[in-house]
Amino acid sequence: MHHIFKEGTNTEGPVLLLLHGTGGDENDLLPLAQMISPSSSVLSVRGNVSEGGMPRFFRRLAEGVFDEEDLVARTKELADFLDESAEKYGFDRKQIVAVGYSNGANIAASLLYHYENVLKGAVLHHPMVPLRNVELPSLKDVPVFIGAGKQDPICRPEETEELASTLESAGSNVELFWENTGHQLTKTEVEAASQWFQENF
Numbered sequence: 788m789h790h791i792f793k794e795g796t797n798t799e800g801p802v803l804l805l806l807h808g809t810g811g812d813e814n815d816l817l818p819l820a821q822m823i824s825p826s827s828s829v830l831s832v833r834g835n836v837s838e839g840g841m842p843r844f845f846r847r848l849a850e851g852v853f854d855e856e857d858l859v860a861r862t863k864e865l866a867d868f869l870d871e872s873a874e875k876y877g878f879d880r881k882q883i884v885a886v887g888y889s890n891g892a893n894i895a896a897s898l899l900y901h902y903e904n905v906l907k908g909a910v911l912h913h914p915m916v917p918l919r920n921v922e923l924p925s926l927k928d929v930p931v932f933i934g935a936g937k938q939d940p941i942c943r944p945e946e947t948e949e950l951a952s953t954l955e956s957a958g959s960n961v962e963l964f965w966e967n968t969g970h971q972l973t974k975t976e977v978e979a980a981s982q983w984f985q986e987n988f
């Protein structure tokens with residue numbers, strides 16, 4: 788997968804896995820990593836799917852309607868890529884904390900839905916429920932921050948609540964941060980994620 792790896796000054800701590808939104812790329816969320824944990828190493832990945840030239844992490848059939856078969860396959864592809872990257876760059880595989888926005892948050896949530904110990908934690912900015920009717924692995928000791936907008940027409944508040952309670956049922960400690968905004972990412976939301984990160988890692 789196309790990616791950027793930047794070693795941080797703290798090579799023992801969490802490695803931030805950056806996952807962009809639809810139409811973005813591996814450069815988009817680099818400023819977020821600086822705000823959340825400037826000393827951390829960063830692995831920023833570009834989605835392998837192209838929707839009319841816009842990179843994504845998995846296919847969708849329509850706005851908000853995911854191609855589940857592709858989602859499952861792409862989730863495995865990303866999980867395998869994380870294993871390979873840890874070996875290639877020599878970081879601790881158990882230290883990966885995802886930071887995703889929108890489509891990137893959705894594939895991060897899908898990693899959590901499918902694999903045990905795949906992430907140490909996750910910051911999900913404006914995520915949706917990646918899929919339903921799956922049994923989640925244990926997410927004990929995998930804290931999750933969710934940033935959401937009360938007016939978000941893509942990730943509706945009911946769906947945000949459903950995602951939070953599903954993750955909690957699997958044992959995750961979830962912090963839900965609401966903004967009175969839509970789908971866009973705000974500075975206060977990233978600041979809240981940064982504070983959550985300092986408290987948890």
Ligand code: MLT
Pocket residue numbers: 808809847850851889890891893915941
């Ligand atoms: C998705 O397709 O993952 C969501 O609708 C969010 C987005 O527009 O990327």
